[in-house]
Amino acid sequence: MSFLRNCWYVAAWSKEVVGEQLLGRRILNEPIVLRRLQSGEAVALQGRCPHRFAPLHMGKIVNDDIQCPYHGLRFSAEGACTFNPQAPEGPTPKSLQIKRYPLLEKYGALWIWMGEPKRADPALLPAYDFLEDERLARIEGYIYSKANYELMTDNILDLGHVDFLHETSLGCEATARAKTIVAVNGNTVRCDRWMANDFQGPLTSVLFERVGQRVDAWLDVQWDAPALMTLIFGMTDVGGARETGLETLNVHFMTPETETTTHYFWAGTRSFRTDDHELSAQMLEGGTAAFTLEDKPMIEAQQAMMGTTDLFSLKPIMLAGDAAPVHARRTLARLIEAEQATG
């Protein structure tokens, strides 16, 4: 199995990399160590020492460099060896270099580029401006999942599952009755649902203060390669303009650890009751519960049942809701194929 390399993946939420702490994380099967310089700049380096392959995240910061926990080699933010205790006077060999990965801090996240460094272009990162809009209230979470990342994007792209998997939290019959439009635009796949004059699910009805009321609601999902997704959920009065309603704007970013394990980063913002910290706490708790207790066990069970990461080799029966996931899978496969053909 191959991964798309020349693209941005979330390596961590910004808040995960603080002070002099070192964060070790495997991404696309490569060990990475994340840290901040005294300047505050975040840096991603190869996670294992080129000398004896010790995990650098077990080391510590010395003079703004990473010191290997085993034999004390120090590496700068650029990945150059700045000190070799076994030859403290002499020059450190050029070969004692560790790889530095392009890293971009944006939207409260650290974005890593796993492909050719010279092709790392910040402009290639899709826009998620709402994530750093200070007028909005924001929550975020991280979940480790024993499943392939495409199963996880499938999950968000086919929200036909909410009535069943999230029956008591998010589920409502409106999702199935929704008018659904799937659109492919270049490498972007969208799946928009419009639920007119219907009841919404338990948690969202509370959140939007519409318990027991019919509303017009929308649920718009967008996927960009490799596994970056926005999910907009909103509701308004029946017949009201969408602009008059309320929305949450959410992201779901999946980063492959390995073929069968995934780092799952999610965040949500809202423009209403933004000072209501208790509401934020409830939303964080509710989202964490839904993803951890409902999605995660199901997707991990699905992965275990599949016993492979190649979905199509198992000849799945396709339903209407698979249109968007299949578009995304084909787009990603095409991008990976193209990348490998040129690389």
Place this chain on the structure above:
Amino acid sequence: MSFLRNCWYVAAWSKEVVGEQLLGRRILNEPIVLRRLQSGEAVALQGRCPHRFAPLHMGKIVNDDIQCPYHGLRFSAEGACTFNPQAPEGPTPKSLQIKRYPLLEKYGALWIWMGEPKRADPALLPAYDFLEDERLARIEGYIYSKANYELMTDNILDLGHVDFLHETSLGCEATARAKTIVAVNGNTVRCDRWMANDFQGPLTSVLFERVGQRVDAWLDVQWDAPALMTLIFGMTDVGGARETGLETLNVHFMTPETETTTHYFWAGTRSFRTDDHELSAQMLEGGTAAFTLEDKPMIEAQQAMMGTTDLFSLKPIMLAGDAAPVHARRTLARLIEAEQATG
């Protein structure tokens, strides 16, 4: 490694499948879901959804159908998709069919046929009438074992181990001194032991109220393919006719989960003190202890030491007691070979 497919395996004890509960169980490496209809009839279906391979046993019963836990597809007892929430008005495609396995409820067990359904003939199930004889007291148990099923049939077919592995519970020197007759009759292998005028082991002496007494005793084991066994243990006065004595009639049914893991179903009946529920409880506890604390760890350790499931490849030294196990292994190998030649 191959399994015999056109035969009956125990999928579960009848009592394990109750109400609207769904029981997921892997048999011959295939995921199965077991359930009862409102009529009480038990049904075995393919355990993973053909859409996205969710495990159906994590779902629930809706209108007497199984509803997939992930996207809500419903499947009837026949395995047909009866409802697709993503196209509630339209017909459900024929391809949305899950496999139904022939299932037979008999002797307090659910028997599954893993081979060609049209060849599933209830008459091919050996008779264990005593298991449903209401005049007898009955106990039963289920044990999950990390060992190949043939190691477990070997264990029952060579009871020469009881003096050592079950030294303080069932062991007695009489087993070694027994007159043993091994007989092969078609696909049935028997190993009968006659222990004349001797002392029996601690637990059985108590059970038959013969502590410290010499008795005539018998221990008759019968094996039928693939791994179905009866074990009759009885004793009577020295010189007395067998009919004048007391017996327990027991079964040991092994069902492969995988090559190296086994579902082990055992049951015992007795015709004496049938209303003595305390005795039943003691026998259940004693049997469970012997199988769980003595047999299971040994057979699992044996499997771990072997590192393969092909016993003969390791060139084991054969003792007298191996005659019956080897007959059974050869019979099963011959049946599997014949099945594959024709299939």
Place this chain on the structure above:
Amino acid sequence: MSFLRNCWYVAAWSKEVVGEQLLGRRILNEPIVLRRLQSGEAVALQGRCPHRFAPLHMGKIVNDDIQCPYHGLRFSAEGACTFNPQAPEGPTPKSLQIKRYPLLEKYGALWIWMGEPKRADPALLPAYDFLEDERLARIEGYIYSKANYELMTDNILDLGHVDFLHETSLGCEATARAKTIVAVNGNTVRCDRWMANDFQGPLTSVLFERVGQRVDAWLDVQWDAPALMTLIFGMTDVGGARETGLETLNVHFMTPETETTTHYFWAGTRSFRTDDHELSAQMLEGGTAAFTLEDKPMIEAQQAMMGTTDLFSLKPIMLAGDAAPVHARRTLARLIEAEQATG
């Protein structure tokens, strides 16, 4: 991966094999059972029964023989079957023989010979006379490690790590400033460090009662195939003769369980304060803590990062301190190659 076979490995500390206890231990991937005869002589036998591959260490001693826990076969110290309960009158077949491994008890350890028995020559065991010098105080330990044994000999042969991995226990800058001499003499590799007029680390300064004092100190490591090492650490007054100082003499013996797991035996002796049992307890605690909490996690993490046991295939960058480890690795590789060429 191959192991050197015609050499002595530590199978256990003598004290681990006591009374009628059976010790099961896998060495070079082979299951071994260790025991003592009534005479006190220790014996190493094949650890699985040739009948049904039961682990013999789960059995018990009967009449000074090992009795198999499963079917009761008994094996003498020579590995001959002395009793077969399934044919108690008849002769036991010659084929019912288990392998006896040459075993040598010396230096408080049981040394096993995994190669051709006829080549097992006690003279091939390096001398560690101080381990049985009764004038010395002695401590010893055993640690199980999930890492290849050569990573563990590398660790001791390159003590450049102590300043970093053992920063708060053994570390001092003197190690890096030491005058280091690496010498290869036949199949022996030495790495001797001389630290003149310098401060030593926290624990050792306390041990030698030299806290806050400059001393002359030495740290001499010797490696012999396959993975037998001595480590001598001593200190004396600045400018004083080495003979006027104090020393600890230590051994580190690594025995491969598998390619990626190791039995690690270590011991230390000292010639001073030999009756101070509290000091012995502190040294045992300190050594155990350093090896268990500092070395072991690092070497296991290193192994996990490597994902292979062939260090050179990963093209490690070499530092000065790697001279001795690389000499040892090449010596061992040459010995294994020679053994396989002739065998």
